């Protein structure tokens with residue numbers, strides 16, 4: 001492997017495979033896929049390498065069942081764990097995924113002590129806590145992927161409803177990655193024009209609800225697993241913002257320490273992503289109603305953190 005930047009993707013399932021694919025197409029990083037299933041990461045890496053001559057990239061991809069090959073990674077994307085099936089909430093995944101995320105984080109940081117972690121496994125905000133505790137990294141280097149996906153979903157629904165190009169739509173979603181997330185219509189625009197000038201209040205509320213249930217809608221359709229194309233693209237977008245030091249402002253789950261009046265909880269808020277990971281937390285002026293919705297969302301993350309503490313003691 002050469003001197004290109006190195007990204008490890010733990011979990012070579014649907015989301016992990018898609019992250020690897022999206023990164024390979026960008027061409028600026030080599031990718032190591034890791035999974036416990038023998039042959040799976042190796043097979044996906046080889047298959048993806050063979051896309052190179054067709055799509056014109058020459059990144060190196062490899063797969064492994066252990067962590068030796070991941071040493072010195074710049075970024076580690078954690079997607080290992082089980083995904084939702086119809087009728088399951090993200091929180092139903094708590095017990096299984098906390099064990100998996102804790103163990104893989106411990107292993108991966110041993111050989112990549114300077115890496116930036118991007119957590120994808122669900123329930124997202126709770127898994128950020130697990131990774132943060134297991135890694136012992138500063139908060140700038142443990143970042144959860146949820147808001148990028150949730151705002152991409154919001155943007156898609158706004159564009160569909162208004163009949164405009166999604167390219168001109170920007171949107172913001174705050175809060176935990178669950179049904180209590182807070183799509184912020186007031187900060188969502190079409191070519192800079194507030195969406196409330198294009199759409200009636202009823203339509204905006206309907207889109208906000210669809211966004212909050214955007215994951216469940218896809219689980220209901222797929223029946224055997226959860227979404228992976230947009231989640232994979234969202235994680236790749238965060239990797240790009242960091243590796244190319246783009247200083248993008250993206251909603252991500254980060255450990256709040258007093259910002260937004262919230263303490264010691266991972267919650268989705270707009271942050272600046274650059275070479276140092278989370279470089280700044282942007283504090284928006286929220287109305288009383290928005291602020292209350294964010295607090296409610298944070299308290300559901302708090303509930304999961306408490307549930308994990310009990311599971312650990314049990």
Ligand SMILES: NC(=O)c1ccc[n+]([C@@H]2O[C@H](COP(=O)([O-])OP(=O)(O)OC[C@H]3O[C@@H](n4cnc5c(N)ncnc54)[C@H](O)[C@@H]3O)[C@@H](O)[C@H]2O)c1
Pocket residue numbers: 010011012013014015016034035036037040079080081082083084093097100103104119120121122123124145146149177225226227228231
């Ligand atoms: N944050 C988000 O917005 C978001 C979006 C979509 C999915 N997810 C979550 O991402 C996770 C992955 O989803 P998926 O659809 O790719 O699931 P998947 O079942 O296709 O893939 C998960 C992979 O993790 C592997 N794995 C399990 N234990 C492991 C371990 N100890 N070490 C290494 N690998 C291990 C499995 O073998 C499997 O290949 C789920 O928890 C899902 O809920 C999060």
